[in-house]
Amino acid sequence: EPEVTQTPSHQVTQMGQEVILRCVPISNHLYFYWYRQILGQKVEFLVSFYNNEISEKSEIFDDQFSVERPDGSNFTLKIRSTKLEDSAMYFCASRGGQGGQPQHFGDGTRLSIL
Amino acid sequence: AQRVTQPEKLLSVFKGAPVELKCNYSYSGSPELFWYVQYSRQRLQLLLRHISRESIKGFTADLNKGETSFHLKKPFAQEEDSAMYYCALSPSTGRRALTFGSGTRLQVQP
Numbered sequence: 039e040p041e042v043t044q045t046p047s048h049q050v051t052q053m054g055q056e057v058i059l060r061c062v063p064i065s066n067h068l069y070f071y072w073y074r075q076i077l078g079q080k081v082e083f084l085v086s087f088y089n090n091e092i093s094e095k096s097e098i099f100d101d102q103f104s105v106e107r108p109d110g111s112n113f114t115l116k117i118r119s120t121k122l123e124d125s126a127m128y129f130c131a132s133r134g135g136q137g138g139q140p141q142h143f144g145d146g147t148r149l150s151i152l
Numbered sequence: 153a154q155r156v157t158q159p160e161k162l163l164s165v166f167k168g169a170p171v172e173l174k175c176n177y178s179y180s181g182s183p184e185l186f187w188y189v190q191y192s193r194q195r196l197q198l199l200l201r202h203i204s205r206e207s208i209k210g211f212t213a214d215l216n217k218g219e220t221s222f223h224l225k226k227p228f229a230q231e232e233d234s235a236m237y238y239c240a241l242s243p244s245t246g247r248r249a250l251t252f253g254s255g256t257r258l259q260v261q262p
Contacts (some may be wrong), residue, residue, distance in 0.1 A: 042195075072248065081196070081238065081252040094249055129196065133248070140186060140248060143196040 040064045044130050044144035051120055052152055059115045059147045062128030065140075067133040072105065072138065074098070074126040075146075081129065109111045117149075125151045154179040158240050158253035165229050166261050173256050175213075175226040175239030183241045185222040186250070190236040199237070200224070208229055209233070229260045 043062045051057045063070050072084040085095040104116045113132075115147055117124055127148050131141040157176045165171055177183060185202040199208055202215040202222060213224045222239060238255045242248040 069248070073250070073252075080254040081240075081250075083249040083251065086249050096249075131250075138199045140201055141248075142198070143188075145195045 039134075040071045042130055042132055042142050042144035044128075044147050046147060048148045048150070050062055050150045050152060053122055057117050057120055057149065059117075059128050059130075059149070061115070061144055062111055063113055063130065063132030063139065064134075064142055065111070066134065067132035069093075069133045069141075070107070071131040071133075071141060072104075072115045073129045073143075075129065076123075076126045083125065084115070120151045122151050125149060153204065154243075154251045156251050156253035158237075158239055158256050160256045161254070162257045164259040164261065167231055168228050169228045170244070171224075171229045171233070171258065171260075173237050173239075173252060173258065174224045175221050175224065177179065177222065177239075177241050179220075179241060179243075182244045184244050184248070185213070186240045187211070187222075187224050188212055188238045188240055188252075190238065190255075193234070197235050199244055201232070229258075231260045231262060234258055234260045 045060045070087040073081050075081045083096050086093045098112045102118045106114050127146045130144045131147045133139045133141045155178045181198045187199040189199045190196050211226045211235050236255050239253040240250045242250050
């Protein structure tokens with residue numbers, strides 16, 4: 039069964055540095071998402087992406103965040119000038135184009151900001 | 153604003169006992185409801201969605217619009233059911249971003 043893959047599994051970065059989290063969605067999926075889960079808290083929506091543009095974003099997704107689908111297979115989340123509070127598990131998800139299709143999640147990237 | 157509430161952080165039962173994981177939601181329109189499960193060190197996996205009305209691994213969930221609930225049930229718990237369970241909601245149209253509850257950890261003891 040096809041899966042969403044995320045790399046790296048764990049990223050350690052100094053505060054203030056930029057970080058890029060990578061995701062390869064399922065190949066025939068059209069909608070892409072990023073979520074995050076701070077330790078001990080619920081999974082929170084960050085952004086959705088469709089047709090090469092952001093279709094929806096949450097209040098969390100401020101100017102330090104950006105997403106890109108540079109080559110038709112990868113879907114990346116960039117965090118500029120990371121802060122301590124960005125430490126979290128980041129999940130990528132994708133779903134097919136038909137209505138009612140569920141989202142499929144990757145294993146997540148654990149981001150630790152020092 | 154949409155919200156999903158899972159009132160229990162931890163539910164501990166013995167093997168063979170019935171299980172009910174509670175989920176309540178608030179949403180002004182017509183939502184889609186899902187249950188996702190996360191086994192130890194594994195990814196979030198879709199367990200159930202209300203539109204398919206199916207039973208997966210013995211689990212069922214019925215959407216009760218009057219009570220705005222989508223409780224997850226299983227008549228006889230198994231040890232392998234031990235995991236984190238998340239209830240989630242998305243709008244039935246648009247980009248369908250998921251709103252998650254805080255999750256309930258199910259521990260099934262032998």
